[in-house]
Amino acid sequence: MRGWSFSIGRVFGVEIRIHTFFLLLLGLAISYSSVSGSSGSRGFVLWSILLLAVVVREIARAIAAAWYGLELRSILLLPTGGLQQYATAETTELAATPEVGKRLGIVGPLTNLVFGFLLAAIILATAPEINLLEKPWMTPAHLIRALVWVNVLLAAINLLPAAPLDGGRIFRGEFARNHGLLKGTRAAAGLGQVIGILLAIAGCILPNMWLIMLGGFVFIGAHMDDASMLLSNENDPVRMRDVMLTNFSTLSASDTLEEALQRSVHTLQDVFPVVRGANLVGAVSRQGIVEALQSEGNGYVQGVMTRSFQTAQPDDSLVKTLRRIMGGQGAQLVPVLEGDRIVGIITPQNLAHSMGLLNARRRLRQQTQQHED
Known part of the structure; x- marks a missing residue:
């Protein structure tokens, strides 16, 4: 994934990178906005709302990583969240342990839920005439409503037990508790690939382009997570x-x-x-x-x-x-x-x-x- 990303700077010594998939979504958001009768600038704002939701969750996850003494080297921003890369192999091993992995996995969805509900409370207090439950929830025509639902849906997506989503990390931690880290990683990656395929199929049936893209991204991420399992095996005989x-x-x-x-x-x-x-x-x-x-x-x-x-x-x-x-x-x-x-x-x-x-x-x-x- 790093090969398809570029650096946008450093914050407190941590390199921040953004995946080119995010830029693809920007083009699609602007095109979708124009086709639906809104201006392209509203599509850009809708994309910026997603970027804000991802940044907020990654700030919380970085704070949690620092709490556990995990030194970050870089954060890769993805449409479904972010991937943290740690400074040392020992830190990477600590982050992959069942207990720490489970706790880090819940931080992202919880942050987006709290942030979304906080925004909803502010909107209802300052503009009670806005109906936040009215559909469609995420559209360039109703950006204030989208501000709330992007965070809520990002949290819901990350609760799916599919690697590399937060739910996949939690599932891997629970499974690894009884079966070991390697089997936990394999189970989370396998389930992630199945969920990715199901999401893509659902997107073709509905049809829904966003579901298709999400399914493809989850499938690829799960496959990479499965391949990276090789790095966790200390006794691997490969030379x-x-x-x-x-x-x-x-x-x-x-x-x-x-x-x-x-x-x-x-x-x-x-x-x-x-x-x-x-x-x-x-x-x-x-x-x-x-x-x-x-x-x-x-x-x-x-x-x-x-x-x-x-x-x-x-x-x-x-x-x-x-x-x-x-x-x-x-x-x-x-x-x-x-x-x-x-x-x-x-x-x-x-x-x-x-x-x-x-x-x-x-x-x-x-x-x-x-x-x-």
Whole structure:
């Protein structure tokens, strides 16, 4: 999800990112407003009301995280709420424990309900002629009414027991209490995918475009939550050699940017190790090469490569390596070294594909064990 988002700044050292799905909703809200006879500006205000509801709940969740001593690195704003990323692997583990996860999960819906009822009380006190129960509840033509119902419905949606919604976190915590965290994560992700499909089907039957989009988003989020279960397994036997790319291209530090771009045309790699002789000296992305050519003209790879990267050994645990990287600043490329020689690389693209395959392999292994038992 982070790859489809962009940063909008930092607050108290926490990076705030917004998902591009939110911008898609902005376009749809403006279009819907124009088609329904209202001005496009009212569609923008309706979208802003949803953004406000998400921001309010995430402020409350950030305060709750600080209460439990959880140091945040970033918050990703989504139409259904937000995803918090923690500063260290230890903090991530603490947030995933059944008790803390359950308490954090209830903060978001409770905040939106309280905020919605508070707004309703203010509206009824200052403008009693407004009927808050009149339908439609959320429309550009009745923005004051939408101000209340967006918060109420956002709370209701997040009570669904579907990962990655708050209800899914609560369900995972309760299930994990008796069956363990891995099974709890699997159950919440599986139920989330089912609920996502049902929401999309309901949206096709009604028809309702918002339900279809919500169902698709819940399904994708649940699938990603299921794949991330790999990171929770300390005893996972997977090593770096099991998932690393062994057929890869390298660039020389003395290559010109035009030469590097020409070589990158003939490979699907997005990031390249940079070598000087037989020694690894840096890494550079295809996008970095293009941007450097556009802004500064032709130069040498050594002038745009990054010299800050983390390496791994072929027999290193995949889980521990990923946690070490996530505990730092992340990485576009993880070279796998055998001595001083590069024998493989890990990139975000290949890792996402490999994690999906490893997750599928785990399921097949579990099914085989069940049949044998």
